[in-house]
Structures are given as structure tokens and as C-alpha cells.
Amino acid sequence: MSFFGHVFPYRVLNKHLGREIFIELSSKSYRSQEPSTRYYDCMKSVIAENLVKTYRKGAVRALDGLSLDVEEGTVLGVLGPNGAGKTTVVRILATLLKPDSGHAQVAGIDVVKDPKSVRQVIGLSGQYAAVDETLTGWDNLVMFGRLYHLSGDQARSRAKQLLEQFSLTEAAHRPIKTFSGGMRRRLDLAASLIIHPKVLFLDEPTTGLDPRGRMEMWGVIEGLVKEGVTLLLTTQYLEEADQLADDIVVIDRGHVIARGSSDQLKNQVGGERLEIVVAESDLVIAQPIIDRVTHGGSNVDRGLRKISAPVSNGTQSLIEVIREFDTAGIHALDVGLKRPSLDDVFMSLTGHAAEEAVAEEAAGKKKKGDRK
């Protein structure tokens, strides 16, 4: 969880600017609305309505009336802490699990009534859907191709394409267990794309990856998004949802507590902060400069020699500050924009920290370390 809490220098994330998506903070009013009237009229690839899933005879409510939908050709990020119900909702939508009540459609097909047809149009990849580690990447992709009922030739040519697309051609004939975590995830993702699914589910695609693996994975997913795939992605990382998703729903204790673009969510939480570390002797000169650029409100931590200030247009302010520092002859030791974390979002939306709950464990989710 500390990943996005770090300072991200010079990150520019403006893909969501200008999108008009409402944000609602009252979960009750959100849940009571009918999906058909909830948004503008357009094609929904995924619709989930009032999903309820309990474990241990109702003692644990993994999903407590969860509703969401994904518009065709867009990316929905489902953001929440461990145990919020993310995996449970993906498992229901991917037909691995039946809900106690509520209903769900994927590509217009009811997941409970016609799971087999759903399986023909979805791809699933994530922390549990896996590949055979003893086989090579090639063997795996050909096998899954055959299981999607491609002919031998089709399966082989598709495997070749996918290995190229995901930069795995060189490693194609090595057993998966020799792959790095990032390569493994890419192969897993490739396996879920064999049939060009109408809807792709990615359950925590980067959990457990090192920062480099995560960046690579993001690049790959962004490529898919550009091709127009409809994607539902779960994550614990606000940064990840921010990077990849058009829309974000925040879930907690089995239901949706907020929905909006990442900018809307972050503005709700308080937006970015500019953080600059300078030599102790420069603190006195630096602070007024930062105050001027950010219109006041800066905060000085003398121990860490760090000045921080809330900014509305982070990158712009950052550049201005650096320019002024340059003119004033101040050397910045560290510069960055700190973006709000999931914890910040949670504190602001729910008033409680992102707690670890037990519900997801009960969902039969397997605990795993790094798969390397």
C-alpha cells in the first residue's frame, strides 16, 4: 500500500480532465437507483445489480448489495482494500461464483442463467487465474487456445501473436517457473486474450509486482485500452486506477461508496501536494517562493527540511517553483508531487481507515506470496 504513498516526481495524469462524470458519496441513494435511469443511455457491457454474497451462513457479508456497470469500450477501476469484496464481484461476473441474490449481466448475458455463453466472451486474469508453471509459455497459450476450441494451427498462430504482443517471444520456450513476476503476469494476461474477449476482467493485475514489473504491466494494459477493450479492473492502488481507468468505483465492506473519475475522487480527497526538500539554510528563502506559486498554505517540516503545499495544478506549479528556485539560486534536494493514497480516499469517504476485513479470505481467495 505504500507504493502510491511515495512521491511521484513530475507525473502528469490528465487523461480524465474534461470528462463529466458525477460523483456520489451517499451509498444509499446510489444503490437505490435503477441502472436504466442511472446514467445516460448507452451500451453497458457489464451490469451488476444489488449483488449479495455471504459466507459462513450469512455471518460474513462479502458483497452487500453491490451495483456497478461498465460502459462498452471503457475501463472501470474497482478500488478497495483487501476484503472489500473486489475479488468476490469479479468471481461472480466471471461465472466462478454464484451470488446469493441480485443479478448480473456480461455482454448482455445473464451470468447465473447462462454462464457457458458468458465464458465464451470474457477473459479473466489476476491474482488467482493462473497458468501451468511447469509448461512453457508457448505450451500454455496453445493449450488455452485449444480449450477455446481454436484449431491447432489457429491456436499456434494466436500464441505466436500474443507472445510477440507481450514481448515474450524470447522466453516462449522456457518453463513459466523461470519467468519473473512481471513476465508471468503478462503471460497470464495473454492467456486471457486468446479469443479477443468482449469483456476483460483483471483482478489486481499488479499486486505483488515490483515497481518495474508494475510499470511494464501498466504499459501493456494501456495498450489494450487503446485498442478499445472493455475492462473491469480491481486494484488496491489509487495510482493504478488513476493510470488505467476511465471511471472508478470505490468499494468498502461489499458495497459501492463512491464513483467518479480519478480527478473527481482526488479532488474530493484534497488533491495533490507539492513537496520540496531543500538545504536547511535555504528554507527561509524557499518558503515564500512556494507560497507565492501555490497561493499560500505551505507547511514546513524543519526536521525533514521539507516544504509542502496543496496544489490544484501540480505539474504547472512544480515547474514554476523549480524555475523560481533556479533564479534564486536555491538547489532543491528532492522535488515531487504526492498524490492522495487509497488511505486518504478512505479516510475522506468513510471516516475510517482502509481496514483489512475477513470477508475476502472466506471467499476462498488463495493467499500467495510473490510468484516468481
Added chain:
Amino acid sequence: MNAISDALVITKRQLQQLIRVPEVLIFNTIQPVMFVLLFRYVFGGLGAGIPGGYVQLLMPGIFVQTVTFTLAATAQGLAQDMEKGLIDRFRSLPIARSALVMGRTLGDGLLNIVVLFVMGIAGYVVGWRPTSGPIHIFLGFLMLLFFGYALSWVGIFAGLISKDARVVANVSFLFTFPLTFLSNAFASTTSMPKALQYFAEWNPVSTMVAAARQLFGFHNRFGVTAHSYPSEHPIVTSLFYMVLLMAIFMPLSVAKYKNSSK
């Protein structure tokens, strides 16, 4: 038709695994061959008065013991797939629900063919000479394979309910190991306490061993004490057991697999 071709893809996967990790196949064959050598030379003296010596009765016993252990192998393999999340991937594919478990039992059956073949050669080397002619010998091996296949389905069910590969392998072994010894596989049941004698006679391992001995052309001297139906009609009883096991565990397993994530 798709159900069968899907199952064969899964079976092929298992064969590919054997190529990638040849140790599995090697140890799967070394262990029974070791048993052949150990029993042949340690207990060889038990065969006083047996035409052709102890090894003639021993080999069918070890064949049956080996295919009985298929149960644990199948259970462990399936539980490993569950642990690693592979089952979820398969369940998200548009394939027949029976394909994965069917494919695995077939794969384990194919492995048994190789293992039995190697054991048969080892047996021949140490003096085993079936006398019943090629057709009966073939039927004997066929029945052994079928017996292993039926037990594989018990293993599938055990694997599906346990989800922990090491635990299920050990538990399966705890069941099958005594089963192979409380039988006529290695020694005469007449030296056992009376209650165990009855158990040993009805034990499917015993009936299968007796059936194999009969099909390989040897008089089963290790099992007839109470003149019960199974010891008098080992082939029929064994076939009955196999059909019964499959009639119970195939539908149970497929149903369990369908709902394997609650």
C-alpha cells in the same frame, strides 16, 4: 464431442508436464521397481512350495499396489492445480465441466501404462513368468489399468475437497497403504487375526490381486480362507468394485468441481 477433445487437451498437458519434468516419470517408475527388487529378494523365502517361486504371486501384488497409489497421485495433482489457481482459469473457459477431471484421470491412466510396462520388464528380469498366454496377460494388465482408473476418481474427489496438495497426498497414502497390506498382495491372509482375514478377503485390493493372479495364470494361494464370494470370484467382484467406485465418485466429483468455489 467437445467434452472429449477438451479432456484430451488436458491429458496432453499432463504428458507435456512429464516431458518438462522427467523426474516425475523417473521416480514414478523407480519406486515400484525398487519394491519389486526388495520384496523379491527379502521375502523370497515365503514362496516355499509355490511353482515358479514367490515372485509369481508377488508381481500381481505389486502391480495392484502401484496402481492403487494412483489415487494419491491424482488427488495431489488436482489439489496442486487448485492451489495454484489453475482450476479457476479452467472454470472460466467455455469447456465442458467434466473435461478437466476427465483429462486428469486419463493422464494418470496413461502414466500407469508406462509404469506397468517398466515393472513388467523388471519382473521378467527377476523371474516372473506369466503362463496364461498373451490374451489373458493383456486382459490382466487391462484390468489393472482400469482398477487404477477407478481409484483415480476417488483421488479426484479427495483432491477437490481438500485443496491442499501435501495434506491430501498424505491422507490418501494413509488410506491406501494399509489397504494394500491388509490384503493378499504380499503374504497369505491365513496368518492374520480372524477379523482381518475377512476384511482382507473383501478388500478390493485383494480381489484385484486375486483376479490378476488368475489372469496371469497362477493359483492364488495367498487369499482363500473363508471361501467367501470375493475370494472365489475375484474377477467379477473386482469389476463390480470398479464400476461401483466410478458410479459413486464420477458424479460426485463432477458436481463438486462445478461448485468448487462455493
